[in-house]
Amino acid sequence: xxxxxxxxxxxxxxxxxxxxxxxxxxxxxxxxxxxxxxxxxxxxxxxxxxxxxxxxxxxxxxxxxxxxxxxxxxxxxxxxxxxxxxxxxxxxxxxxxxxxxxxxxxxxxxxxxxxxxxxxxxxxxxxxxxxxxxxxxxxxxxxxxxxxxxxxxxxxxxxxxxxxxxxxxxxxxxxxxxxxxxxxxxxxxxxxxxxxxxxxxxxxxxxxxxxxxxxxxxxxxxxxxxxxxxxxxxxxxxxxxxxxxxxxxxxxxxxxxxxxxxxxxxxxxxxxxxxxxxxxxxxxxxxxxxxxxxxxxxxxxxxxxxxxxxxxxxxxxxxxxxxxxxxxxxxxxxxxxxxx
Numbered sequence: 001x002x003x004x005x006x007x008x009x010x011x012x013x014x015x016x017x018x019x020x021x022x023x024x025x026x027x028x029x030x031x032x033x034x035x036x037x038x039x040x041x042x043x044x045x046x047x048x049x050x051x052x053x054x055x056x057x058x059x060x061x062x063x064x065x066x067x068x069x070x071x072x073x074x075x076x077x078x079x080x081x082x083x084x085x086x087x088x089x090x091x092x093x094x095x096x097x098x099x100x101x102x103x104x105x106x107x108x109x110x111x112x113x114x115x116x117x118x119x120x121x122x123x124x125x126x127x128x129x130x131x132x133x134x135x136x137x138x139x140x141x142x143x144x145x146x147x148x149x150x151x152x153x154x155x156x157x158x159x160x161x162x163x164x165x166x167x168x169x170x171x172x173x174x175x176x177x178x179x180x181x182x183x184x185x186x187x188x189x190x191x192x193x194x195x196x197x198x199x200x201x202x203x204x205x206x207x208x209x210x211x212x213x214x215x216x217x218x219x220x221x222x223x224x225x226x227x228x229x230x231x232x233x234x235x236x237x238x239x240x241x242x243x244x245x246x247x248x249x250x251x252x253x254x255x256x257x258x259x260x261x262x263x264x265x266x267x268x269x270x271x272x273x274x275x276x277x278x279x280x281x282x283x284x285x286x287x288x289x290x291x292x293x294x295x296x297x298x299x300x301x302x303x304x305x306x307x308x309x310x311x312x313x314x315x316x317x318x319x320x321x322x323x324x325x326x327x328x329x330x331x332x333x334x335x336x337x338x339x340x
Contacts, residue, residue: 001013001095001097001100001102001126002018002095002102002104002126002128004294004317004319005017006022007020007021007022007024008020008021008022008024008319008320009104009128011074011077011095011097013075013076013077013097014074014075014076014077014079014095014097015074015075016028016045016074016079018030018093018095018104019036019037019104019106019321020038020041021035021038021319021320021321022038022040023038023039023040023041023042024041024042025041025042025043026041026042026043026045026074027041027043027044027045028045028046028079028093029044029045029046029050029054030046030084030090030091030092030093030104030105030106030107031046031050031084031086031087031089031090031091031106031107032046032050032053032054032057032087032089032171033087033107033171033172034057035320035321036106036107036321037050037054037057037058039058039059039061041061042062043062043064044058044061044062044063044064045063045064045065045066045072045079046063046064046065046066046081046089046091047065047066047067047068047081047089047090047091048065048066048067048089049088049089049117049204050065050088050089050090050091051063051065051089051204052200052201052203052204053088053089053171053197053200053201055200056196056197056199056200057171066080066081067081068081068082068083068091068117068120069081069082076097077095077096077097078094078095078096078097079093079094079095079096080093080094081093081094082094082103082120082122083116083117083118083119083120084105084106084107084108084109084116084117084119085108085109085110085111085112085113085116085117085118085119086106086107086108086109086116086172086274086275087107087116087171087172087175087274088115088116088117088172088175088201088206089116090106090107090108090116090117091106092104092105092106092108092120092122093106094122094124100125100126101122101123101124101125101126102124102125102126102127102128103122103124103126103127103128103288103290104128105127105128105129105130105284106130107130107132107274107275107321108130108275108276108284109273109274109275109276109277109280110276110280110283110284111140111142111143111280113143113176114179115175115176115179116172116274119276119284121284121287121288122288123288123289124288124289124290125290125291125292126290126291126292126293126294127284127285127288127290127292127293127294128293128294128296128317129281129284129285129293129294129295129296130275130276130295130296130297130298130321131281131295131296131297131298131299131300131302131303131304132253132273132275132276132297132298132299133253133273133275133276133277133278133281133298133299134278134281134295134298134299134300134302134303134306135278135299135302135303136278137256137257137278138253138256138273138277138278139256139277139278139279140253140256140271140273140277140280141271143176143272146270146271146272147180149270150166150177150180150181150249150270151180151181151183153247153249153268154181154184154227157225157246157247158225160245161224161225161244161245162225162244162245162246162247163223163224163225163226163227163228163243163244163245163246163247164226164227164228164246164247164248164249165227165228165229165230165234165243165246165247165248165249166227166228166229166230166248166249166251166270167230167231167232167233167248167249167250167251167266168229168230168231168251168252168272169231169274170191170193170194170196170197170231171197172274173251173272173274174190174194174197174198174229174231175197175198175201175208176272176274177229177251177272178190178198178208178209178211178229179208179209181209181227182209184209184227185209185210186210186222187222187225187226187227188209188210188211188212188226188227188229189211189212189213189214189218189223189226189227189228189229189239190211190212190213190214190228190229190230191228191229191230191231191232191237191239192213193230193231194211194229194230194231195211195213198211211229214226214228214239214242214243215242216238216242218242223242223243223244224243224244224245226243228243228246233248233265233266234246234248235265247267247268248265248266248267248268249266249267249268249269249270250266250268250269250270251269251270251272252269252270252271252272252273253271253272253273253275253277255269255270255271255272256271275298281303285307285312290312291313292313292314292315293307293312293313293314293315294314294315294316294317295307295314295315295316295317296317296318296319296321297319297321300316300317301316304316
């Protein structure tokens with residue numbers, strides 16, 4: 001029912017693509033990250049919670065929205081969107097035609113982060129799943145444990161007269177961190193790319209703690225010891241001199257591997273991912289009851305081989321999605337504006 005083409009995943013009966021990477025007449029988009037939501041399509045279908053950030057990133061387009069589980073008919077094909085738990089508004093796409101059901105996961109995580117909606121397993125014949133962290137070494141601790149460590153780290157830095165910098169993707173992880181650091185409202189500042197996403201979400205009615213732009217006019221007693229969220233290292237950005245002494249932390253699932261923690265400019269690593277870990281991926285696959293599984297970006301060879309060795313018919317699909325770049329940032333305009 002769905003073919004893997006040069007433009008992306010194509011449903012011929014419904015004449016639409018899912019997360020296409022080249023311009024097409026009709027696209028069903030799982031979420032607003034730039035490797036899945038690309039410009040140039042004639043028509044976009046997305047979840048209603050995705051619309052504010054889709055507009056912020058893509059500008060005026062022909063958008064259509066749907067609520068969770070709401071059926072949209074496309075030439076006799078039933079399409080519905082279901083929570084993926086990846087970021088706000090992220091959806092799995094359920095496609096049903098002539099009694100056959102496919103589910104395309106997009107990116108997802110199975111722990112409910114309190115913002116993105118709880119991942120909903122959907123029974124299907126064929127499941128198309130990501131595998132960003134499809135190796136047994138990637139197993140996440142509960143989110144609240146990580147958040148407790150973040151708050152403890154901020155307190156320790158403040159006692160030493162240092163600001164705390166969290167490096168995290170501007171859409172998804174940044175919102176989780178901001179919500180976790182609600183006790184520091186009034187001391188929360190962010191890079192322009194993060195602020196753009198916050199503005200879009202707060203204008204849509206989301207209740208986040210106040211986050212501001214840090215400038216040289218911000219009171220000295222506030223910017224010394226503040227908390228700053230950024231998608232890029234602050235080295236070379238104007239804000240670094242304004243906040244004074246600081247420590248930085250990279251927030252990513254890749255921090256699970258010690259070698260990755262040692263790389264980069266950050267002083268510390270927090271293992272925080274917007275993707276399912278190994279156990280989450282396996283649980284998601286099992287819950288679908290799918291007779292066939294296609295594995296896309298990430299460790300697709302290892303994950304599909306494991307599934308095949310354990311009784312699940314599985315195959316690999318090469319796509320132009322993010323692959324192992326969990327925290328690839330694409331806000332070049334804002335980055336330039338922040339630089340000296």
